[in-house]
Amino acid sequence: MPELSRRALLRGAGFAALVAGLPPVAGRTSAESRAVLRSQPFRSGELGYSCYRTPGLAITAAGTVLAFCGGRLDNCRDEGNIDVLLRRSVDGGRSWGPLQVIADDGSNPCKIPVPVVLASGRILLLWMWNAAVQREADRGLRHLRLTVSDDDGRSWAPSRDITEQVRLAGWKPWSGIGPGHGIVKRLAPNAGRIVVPARHSVANRGSRSHLLLSDDGGLSWRVGAIASAGPSNECTVAELGDGSLMLNSRSRGGQRLVSISRDGGETMASSALDPQLIEPRNGCQASLLTYAFGPQRQATLLFANPVDRQHRTNGRIRVSRDNGRHWSRGFGTDPSLGAFSGYSDLARFSDGSVALLLESGAAFEKSRGEERRRNRRALAGRSDRRHDGITFLRVPFALIAAA
DSSP, X not given: OOHHHHHHHHTTOOOOOOOOOOOOOTTSOHHHHHHSEEEEEEETTSTTOSEEEEEEEEEOTTOOEEEEEEEESSSSOTTSXXXXXXXXXXXXXXXXXXXXXXXXXXXXXXXXXXXXXXXXXXXXXXXEEOOOOSSGGGXXXXXXXXXXXXXXXXXOOOOEEOGGGSOOTTBOSOOEEOSSOOXXXXXXXXXXXXXXXXXXXXXXXXXXXXXXXXXXXXXXXXXEEEOSSSSOOSEEEEEOTTSOEEEEEOOSSSEEEEEEESSSSSSOSEEEEEEEEEOOTTOOOOEEEEEEEOSTTOEEEEEEEEOXXXXXXXXXXXXXXXXXXXXXXXXXXXXXXXXXXXXXEEEEOTTSOEEEEEEEESOOSOXXXXXXXXXXXXXXXXXXXXXXXXXXXXXXHHHHHHO
Protein backbone atom coordinates (compact mmCIF):
# COMPACT_ATOMS: atom_id res chain seq x y z
CA MET A 1 0.00 0.00 0.00
CA PRO A 2 1.44 3.42 -0.87
CA GLU A 3 2.45 5.52 2.12
CA LEU A 4 -0.04 8.28 1.32
CA SER A 5 -3.05 5.99 1.44
CA ARG A 6 -1.71 4.30 4.56
CA ARG A 7 -1.47 7.62 6.36
CA ALA A 8 -4.92 8.54 5.07
CA LEU A 9 -6.27 5.51 6.89
CA LEU A 10 -4.73 6.82 10.10
CA ARG A 11 -6.60 10.08 9.73
CA GLY A 12 -10.00 8.46 9.84
CA ALA A 13 -10.72 6.89 6.47
CA GLY A 14 -13.17 4.01 6.88
CA PHE A 15 -12.01 0.42 6.94
CA ALA A 16 -13.38 -2.88 8.17
CA ALA A 17 -12.89 -3.61 11.85
CA LEU A 18 -10.17 -6.15 12.49
CA VAL A 19 -10.98 -9.40 14.30
CA ALA A 20 -8.06 -11.75 14.83
CA GLY A 21 -8.78 -15.39 14.02
CA LEU A 22 -6.29 -16.89 16.43
CA PRO A 23 -5.97 -20.66 17.01
CA PRO A 24 -7.18 -22.45 20.16
CA VAL A 25 -5.01 -22.04 23.24
CA ALA A 26 -2.42 -24.78 23.59
CA GLY A 27 -2.54 -26.87 26.75
CA ARG A 28 -6.14 -26.06 27.66
CA THR A 29 -9.41 -27.87 27.18
CA SER A 30 -11.50 -26.84 24.21
CA ALA A 31 -14.11 -25.42 26.59
CA GLU A 32 -11.51 -23.23 28.26
CA SER A 33 -10.17 -22.08 24.91
CA ARG A 34 -13.66 -21.11 23.75
CA ALA A 35 -14.25 -19.24 27.00
CA VAL A 36 -11.27 -16.93 26.38
CA LEU A 37 -12.04 -14.21 23.84
CA ARG A 38 -9.00 -13.06 21.86
CA SER A 39 -8.59 -10.29 19.31
CA GLN A 40 -5.74 -8.10 18.15
CA PRO A 41 -6.46 -4.37 17.87
CA PHE A 42 -2.86 -3.56 16.90
CA ARG A 43 -0.66 -5.65 14.56
CA SER A 44 2.86 -4.40 13.92
CA GLY A 45 3.32 -3.31 10.32
CA GLU A 46 -0.40 -2.65 9.80
CA LEU A 47 -2.44 0.58 9.93
CA GLY A 48 0.66 2.57 9.00
CA TYR A 49 2.84 1.85 12.04
CA SER A 50 5.83 -0.45 12.30
CA CYS A 51 5.54 -1.21 16.00
CA TYR A 52 3.02 -0.85 18.84
CA ARG A 53 4.06 -0.52 22.49
CA THR A 54 2.88 0.59 25.97
CA PRO A 55 -0.79 -0.51 26.11
CA GLY A 56 -3.29 1.36 28.25
CA LEU A 57 -6.77 -0.07 28.86
CA ALA A 58 -10.08 1.36 30.05
CA ILE A 59 -13.68 0.16 30.11
CA THR A 60 -16.13 3.04 30.13
CA ALA A 61 -19.38 3.40 32.07
CA ALA A 62 -21.19 2.35 28.88
CA GLY A 63 -19.09 -0.83 28.63
CA THR A 64 -16.98 0.37 25.70
CA VAL A 65 -13.44 -1.01 25.63
CA LEU A 66 -10.78 1.63 24.97
CA ALA A 67 -7.43 0.19 23.84
CA PHE A 68 -4.67 2.81 23.84
CA CYS A 69 -1.02 2.47 22.86
CA GLY A 70 1.99 4.25 21.41
CA GLY A 71 2.24 3.75 17.66
CA ARG A 72 5.88 3.81 16.52
CA LEU A 73 5.93 4.91 12.93
CA ASP A 74 9.27 3.70 11.57
CA ASN A 75 10.70 1.23 14.10
CA CYS A 76 10.47 0.08 17.73
CA ARG A 77 12.93 2.62 19.13
CA ASP A 78 11.92 4.67 22.17
CA GLU A 79 13.37 7.80 20.54
CA GLY A 80 11.51 7.52 17.23
CA ASN A 81 8.38 9.10 15.75
CA ILE A 82 5.59 7.97 18.10
CA ASP A 83 1.86 8.84 18.24
CA VAL A 84 -0.79 8.21 20.91
CA LEU A 85 -3.41 5.89 19.41
CA LEU A 86 -6.83 4.51 20.36
CA ARG A 87 -9.19 1.85 19.08
CA ARG A 88 -12.69 1.40 20.55
CA SER A 89 -14.73 -1.78 20.84
CA VAL A 90 -18.46 -1.67 21.50
CA ASP A 91 -18.88 -5.47 21.53
CA GLY A 92 -16.64 -6.42 24.42
CA GLY A 93 -13.42 -6.70 22.46
CA ARG A 94 -14.61 -8.93 19.62
CA SER A 95 -14.06 -6.26 16.98
CA TRP A 96 -12.46 -2.82 16.84
CA GLY A 97 -13.42 0.47 15.28
CA PRO A 98 -11.22 2.78 13.18
CA LEU A 99 -7.86 3.92 14.46
CA GLN A 100 -7.97 7.26 16.30
CA VAL A 101 -4.82 9.36 16.50
CA ILE A 102 -5.10 11.21 19.81
CA ALA A 103 -1.70 12.95 19.66
CA ASP A 104 0.73 13.38 16.75
CA ASP A 105 3.48 16.01 16.73
CA GLY A 106 5.53 14.93 13.76
CA SER A 107 8.93 13.59 14.76
CA ASN A 108 8.44 14.61 18.41
CA PRO A 109 7.35 11.52 20.38
CA CYS A 110 3.86 11.45 21.89
CA LYS A 111 3.67 8.36 24.09
CA ILE A 112 2.64 6.42 27.22
CA PRO A 113 -1.16 6.93 27.31
CA VAL A 114 -2.57 6.47 30.84
CA PRO A 115 -6.41 6.54 31.01
CA VAL A 116 -8.59 7.17 34.06
CA VAL A 117 -12.38 6.63 34.04
CA LEU A 118 -14.29 8.97 36.36
CA ALA A 119 -17.63 8.23 38.04
CA SER A 120 -19.25 10.94 35.90
CA GLY A 121 -18.36 9.00 32.75
CA ARG A 122 -15.64 11.46 31.77
CA ILE A 123 -12.40 9.83 30.63
CA LEU A 124 -9.06 11.45 31.38
CA LEU A 125 -6.02 10.57 29.29
CA LEU A 126 -2.55 11.58 30.45
CA TRP A 127 0.38 11.18 28.05
CA MET A 128 4.02 12.22 27.67
CA TRP A 129 5.64 14.51 25.09
CA ASN A 130 9.31 15.29 24.44
CA ALA A 131 11.35 16.88 21.69
CA ALA A 132 12.79 14.43 19.18
CA VAL A 133 16.26 13.11 20.02
CA GLN A 134 18.52 10.58 18.35
CA ARG A 135 19.88 8.87 21.44
CA GLU A 136 18.80 8.16 24.99
CA ALA A 137 21.72 10.28 26.21
CA ASP A 138 20.23 13.33 24.45
CA ARG A 139 16.93 13.25 26.34
CA GLY A 140 15.75 16.55 27.78
CA LEU A 141 12.63 17.69 29.62
CA ARG A 142 9.62 15.46 29.15
CA HIS A 143 6.21 17.11 29.41
CA LEU A 144 3.00 15.65 30.83
CA ARG A 145 -0.17 16.50 28.93
CA LEU A 146 -3.84 15.79 29.60
CA THR A 147 -6.92 15.47 27.41
CA VAL A 148 -10.51 14.46 28.23
CA SER A 149 -13.45 12.80 26.51
CA ASP A 150 -17.10 13.27 27.48
CA ASP A 151 -18.61 11.12 24.73
CA ASP A 152 -17.32 7.62 25.55
CA GLY A 153 -13.99 8.11 23.79
CA ARG A 154 -15.38 9.14 20.41
CA SER A 155 -13.72 12.57 20.53
CA TRP A 156 -11.10 14.29 22.67
CA ALA A 157 -10.50 17.85 23.83
CA PRO A 158 -7.25 19.65 22.94
CA SER A 159 -4.50 18.52 25.32
CA ARG A 160 -3.13 20.89 27.96
CA ASP A 161 0.29 20.82 29.58
CA ILE A 162 0.38 20.13 33.34
CA THR A 163 4.15 19.60 33.66
CA GLU A 164 4.74 22.46 36.10
CA GLN A 165 2.22 20.96 38.53
CA VAL A 166 3.81 17.50 38.69
CA ARG A 167 7.54 18.13 39.13
CA LEU A 168 9.62 18.78 42.25
CA ALA A 169 12.86 20.73 42.53
CA GLY A 170 15.96 18.59 42.08
CA TRP A 171 14.39 16.08 39.71
CA LYS A 172 16.15 15.27 36.46
CA PRO A 173 14.33 16.49 33.33
CA TRP A 174 13.28 13.00 32.24
CA SER A 175 10.22 11.60 34.03
CA GLY A 176 7.28 9.38 33.18
CA ILE A 177 3.88 7.94 34.05
CA GLY A 178 2.55 4.39 34.11
CA PRO A 179 2.37 2.80 31.61
CA GLY A 180 -1.09 1.41 32.28
CA HIS A 181 -4.09 3.11 33.89
CA GLY A 182 -4.82 5.42 36.80
CA ILE A 183 -7.54 4.96 39.42
CA VAL A 184 -10.16 6.83 41.43
CA LYS A 185 -10.13 5.96 45.14
CA ARG A 186 -13.39 4.41 46.31
CA LEU A 187 -12.72 4.19 50.05
CA ALA A 188 -11.65 6.57 52.80
CA PRO A 189 -9.31 8.27 53.26
CA ASN A 190 -9.82 10.66 50.35
CA ALA A 191 -12.51 8.75 48.47
CA GLY A 192 -12.88 10.24 44.99
CA ARG A 193 -9.20 11.20 44.71
CA ILE A 194 -7.59 10.51 41.31
CA VAL A 195 -4.30 8.63 41.63
CA VAL A 196 -1.86 8.13 38.76
CA PRO A 197 1.38 6.09 39.01
CA ALA A 198 4.51 7.94 37.91
CA ARG A 199 8.32 7.96 38.13
CA HIS A 200 11.27 10.33 38.25
CA SER A 201 15.04 10.39 38.78
CA VAL A 202 17.29 12.34 41.14
CA ALA A 203 21.04 12.77 40.68
CA ASN A 204 23.05 10.24 42.70
CA ARG A 205 19.87 8.47 43.85
CA GLY A 206 18.61 6.84 40.69
CA SER A 207 14.96 6.32 39.78
CA ARG A 208 11.98 6.38 42.14
CA SER A 209 8.30 5.67 41.63
CA HIS A 210 5.75 8.14 42.96
CA LEU A 211 2.07 9.08 42.85
CA LEU A 212 0.31 12.00 41.16
CA LEU A 213 -2.87 13.20 42.90
CA SER A 214 -5.91 15.25 41.91
CA ASP A 215 -8.82 16.12 44.20
CA ASP A 216 -10.86 18.18 41.72
CA GLY A 217 -11.59 15.79 38.89
CA GLY A 218 -8.29 16.34 37.11
CA LEU A 219 -8.32 20.14 36.94
CA SER A 220 -5.23 20.47 39.14
CA TRP A 221 -2.49 18.03 40.12
CA ARG A 222 0.32 17.62 42.62
CA VAL A 223 3.04 15.15 43.56
CA GLY A 224 2.10 12.70 46.28
CA ALA A 225 3.93 9.85 47.98
CA ILE A 226 7.34 8.73 46.73
CA ALA A 227 8.67 5.18 47.10
CA SER A 228 11.17 5.09 49.95
CA ALA A 229 13.35 2.44 48.31
CA GLY A 230 14.85 1.94 44.88
CA PRO A 231 15.54 1.50 42.18
CA SER A 232 11.87 1.73 41.32
CA ASN A 233 10.68 2.68 37.87
CA GLU A 234 7.58 2.02 35.75
CA CYS A 235 4.72 1.36 38.14
CA THR A 236 1.05 0.54 38.64
CA VAL A 237 -1.32 1.36 41.50
CA ALA A 238 -4.36 -0.23 43.16
CA GLU A 239 -6.53 0.37 46.23
CA LEU A 240 -6.60 -2.15 49.07
CA GLY A 241 -9.58 -3.16 51.18
CA ASP A 242 -8.67 -0.80 54.03
CA GLY A 243 -8.37 2.23 51.75
CA SER A 244 -4.57 2.01 51.52
CA LEU A 245 -2.80 2.33 48.16
CA MET A 246 -0.35 -0.20 46.75
CA LEU A 247 2.25 1.12 44.30
CA ASN A 248 3.83 -1.86 42.54
CA SER A 249 7.05 -0.97 40.70
CA ARG A 250 9.51 -2.36 38.20
CA SER A 251 12.88 -2.78 39.86
CA ARG A 252 16.10 -4.75 39.32
CA GLY A 253 17.26 -8.12 40.55
CA GLY A 254 14.19 -10.08 39.53
CA GLN A 255 11.63 -8.92 42.14
CA ARG A 256 8.92 -6.26 42.19
CA LEU A 257 9.13 -3.37 44.65
CA VAL A 258 5.87 -2.87 46.58
CA SER A 259 5.14 0.43 48.38
CA ILE A 260 2.14 1.08 50.65
CA SER A 261 0.50 4.43 51.44
CA ARG A 262 -2.04 4.49 54.29
CA ASP A 263 -2.97 8.18 54.08
CA GLY A 264 -4.49 8.44 50.63
CA GLY A 265 -1.23 8.74 48.75
CA GLU A 266 0.36 11.56 50.74
CA THR A 267 3.28 9.52 52.16
CA MET A 268 4.64 5.99 51.90
CA ALA A 269 4.44 3.81 55.01
CA SER A 270 6.73 1.15 53.53
CA SER A 271 8.63 0.08 50.41
CA ALA A 272 10.07 -3.42 50.05
CA LEU A 273 10.79 -6.11 47.48
CA ASP A 274 8.19 -8.87 47.23
CA PRO A 275 9.90 -12.25 46.63
CA GLN A 276 6.60 -13.73 45.41
CA LEU A 277 6.40 -11.36 42.46
CA ILE A 278 9.32 -12.19 40.25
CA GLU A 279 10.13 -10.42 37.00
CA PRO A 280 12.90 -10.50 34.37
CA ARG A 281 16.38 -9.51 35.53
CA ASN A 282 16.19 -6.03 34.00
CA GLY A 283 12.57 -5.58 34.97
CA CYS A 284 9.40 -5.16 32.93
CA GLN A 285 6.28 -3.06 33.27
CA ALA A 286 3.37 -4.93 34.90
CA SER A 287 -0.32 -4.29 35.59
CA LEU A 288 -2.25 -4.32 38.87
CA LEU A 289 -6.02 -4.14 39.40
CA THR A 290 -8.39 -4.04 42.36
CA TYR A 291 -10.88 -6.67 41.23
CA ALA A 292 -13.22 -6.49 44.24
CA PHE A 293 -13.46 -5.36 47.85
CA GLY A 294 -14.21 -8.17 50.29
CA PRO A 295 -15.03 -8.69 53.96
CA GLN A 296 -12.73 -7.73 56.82
CA ARG A 297 -11.12 -4.87 54.86
CA GLN A 298 -9.58 -7.24 52.32
CA ALA A 299 -9.38 -6.74 48.54
CA THR A 300 -9.08 -9.21 45.71
CA LEU A 301 -6.24 -8.05 43.47
CA LEU A 302 -5.09 -9.13 40.03
CA PHE A 303 -1.50 -8.80 38.86
CA ALA A 304 -0.17 -9.50 35.34
CA ASN A 305 3.46 -9.68 34.20
CA PRO A 306 6.05 -12.02 32.62
CA VAL A 307 6.81 -14.50 35.42
CA ASP A 308 10.41 -15.32 34.55
CA ARG A 309 13.70 -14.21 36.11
CA GLN A 310 15.53 -13.92 32.78
CA HIS A 311 13.23 -13.06 29.89
CA ARG A 312 9.91 -11.45 29.02
CA THR A 313 8.02 -14.70 28.71
CA ASN A 314 5.50 -16.84 30.66
CA GLY A 315 2.90 -14.09 30.98
CA ARG A 316 0.46 -14.81 33.81
CA ILE A 317 -2.47 -13.23 35.66
CA ARG A 318 -2.17 -13.87 39.39
CA VAL A 319 -4.76 -13.43 42.16
CA SER A 320 -4.50 -12.26 45.77
CA ARG A 321 -7.51 -12.29 48.08
CA ASP A 322 -5.74 -10.70 51.06
CA ASN A 323 -4.52 -7.27 49.95
CA GLY A 324 -1.47 -8.70 48.18
CA ARG A 325 0.06 -10.66 51.03
CA HIS A 326 -0.21 -13.95 49.15
CA TRP A 327 -0.45 -14.61 45.40
CA SER A 328 -1.66 -17.56 43.33
CA ARG A 329 0.51 -19.38 40.80
CA GLY A 330 -1.44 -17.65 38.06
CA PHE A 331 -3.33 -18.13 34.81
CA GLY A 332 -1.16 -18.34 31.67
CA THR A 333 -2.23 -15.49 29.43
CA ASP A 334 -2.05 -17.38 26.13
CA PRO A 335 0.68 -19.72 24.85
CA SER A 336 -0.70 -19.58 21.32
CA LEU A 337 0.22 -15.88 21.12
CA GLY A 338 3.92 -16.77 21.19
CA ALA A 339 6.73 -16.86 23.71
CA PHE A 340 7.04 -13.10 24.20
CA SER A 341 4.95 -11.45 26.91
CA GLY A 342 5.62 -7.76 27.50
CA TYR A 343 3.85 -4.70 28.87
CA SER A 344 0.17 -5.09 29.79
CA ASP A 345 -2.87 -3.48 31.36
CA LEU A 346 -5.86 -4.97 33.22
CA ALA A 347 -9.52 -3.95 33.54
CA ARG A 348 -12.78 -5.52 34.73
CA PHE A 349 -16.07 -5.86 32.85
CA SER A 350 -19.39 -5.38 34.65
CA ASP A 351 -20.10 -9.13 34.35
CA GLY A 352 -16.91 -9.91 36.28
CA SER A 353 -14.79 -11.09 33.37
CA VAL A 354 -11.25 -9.76 33.14
CA ALA A 355 -9.76 -7.77 30.26
CA LEU A 356 -6.05 -7.81 29.48
CA LEU A 357 -4.28 -5.75 26.82
CA LEU A 358 -0.86 -7.30 26.21
CA GLU A 359 2.25 -6.88 24.09
CA SER A 360 2.79 -10.25 22.40
CA GLY A 361 5.15 -11.88 19.92
CA ALA A 362 6.63 -15.16 18.75
CA ALA A 363 10.13 -14.82 20.22
CA PHE A 364 11.12 -13.61 23.68
CA GLU A 365 14.82 -13.04 23.04
CA LYS A 366 15.79 -9.64 21.72
CA SER A 367 17.74 -9.99 18.50
CA ARG A 368 20.77 -7.80 17.84
CA GLY A 369 19.80 -4.50 16.26
CA GLU A 370 16.10 -5.32 16.50
CA GLU A 371 14.92 -1.72 16.92
CA ARG A 372 16.95 -0.55 13.92
CA ARG A 373 15.82 -3.36 11.64
CA ARG A 374 12.17 -3.43 12.62
CA ASN A 375 11.00 -1.13 9.88
CA ARG A 376 8.47 -1.57 7.11
CA ARG A 377 10.89 -3.32 4.79
CA ALA A 378 12.10 -5.77 7.45
CA LEU A 379 8.55 -6.52 8.58
CA ALA A 380 7.75 -8.03 5.20
CA GLY A 381 10.16 -10.84 6.10
CA ARG A 382 9.16 -10.91 9.78
CA SER A 383 12.82 -10.85 10.78
CA ASP A 384 12.08 -9.79 14.38
CA ARG A 385 9.25 -11.40 16.30
CA ARG A 386 9.18 -9.88 19.77
CA HIS A 387 6.70 -7.06 19.24
CA ASP A 388 4.30 -8.63 16.78
CA GLY A 389 1.45 -6.55 18.13
CA ILE A 390 -0.86 -5.84 21.05
CA THR A 391 -3.45 -8.50 21.85
CA PHE A 392 -6.71 -8.23 23.78
CA LEU A 393 -7.94 -11.07 26.02
CA ARG A 394 -11.26 -11.37 27.84
CA VAL A 395 -11.02 -14.14 30.44
CA PRO A 396 -13.73 -15.44 32.82
CA PHE A 397 -12.63 -14.72 36.39
CA ALA A 398 -13.32 -18.36 37.33
CA LEU A 399 -10.48 -19.51 35.05
CA ILE A 400 -8.06 -17.07 36.68
CA ALA A 401 -9.21 -17.88 40.22
CA ALA A 402 -8.81 -21.63 39.65
CA ALA A 403 -5.23 -21.38 38.33
